Amino acid sequence: MxxxxxxxxxxxxxxxxxGFSLGDTAAGTDNIFTIMKDxxxxxxxxxxxxRGINLDWQEDQFLDPxxxxxxxxxxxxxFKIESGECIAGPCTxxxxxxxxxxxxxxxxxxxxAD
Ligand code: FES
Incomplete structure (x- = not known):
């Protein structure tokens, strides 16, 4: 780890x-994002x-309106913020x-992971 x-x-x-770009990590090139809720x-x-592509089109915009x-x-x-489960759309x-x-x-x- x-x-x-x-x-x-x-x-x-x-x-x-x-959003964060971590660059080349041991697991490959990693982009992640965070949400602070409560x-x-x-x-x-x-x-x-x-489709295995990034979720965002605009920097730091990962949430619905x-x-x-x-x-x-x-x-x-x-997707639910707390679990990441897709609840609507093409990957429900x-x-x-x-x-x-x-x-x-x-x-x-x-x-x-390493
Ligand atoms: S790539 Fe995310 S819904 Fe299609």
Whole structure:
């Protein structure tokens, strides 16, 4: 397991999403995104289970207009923030790949497999 620094806590905002490019990791080139909801940070790989492409068209925009669900910009699939489960769209029943995070003194880290 490798740790990758994402950001300081004050770079995250409640109800907002944020994308990160981790570059070349042991597991390949990894892009992930986070969402802070009710003070909890959820992180997923930035890969839509429908076509295997990034979910976002605009930087740091991963949520639907209400901020209630994760939305893929390509074909509109909707995912639960807490579980990554797709509940509407072309990949209903599939799920985003969660990324474990670690809360450290200096900020948030992503934990990725070697
Ligand atoms: S690529 Fe995400 S819904 Fe089609």
């Amino acid at each position: 490798q740790k990758y620094f994402l950001c300081r806590y004050d770079d995250l905002s409640e109800g907002q999403s944020k 003070g909890e940070v959820y992180a997923y790989k930035n890969t839509c289970p429908h 209400d901020g209630a669900l994760i939305q893929c910009a390509s074909h509109g699939a909707l 029943g599939d799920a985003l790949t969660p990324v474990p995070v670690e809360y450290a003194q200096d900020g948030l880290y992503a934990l990725l």
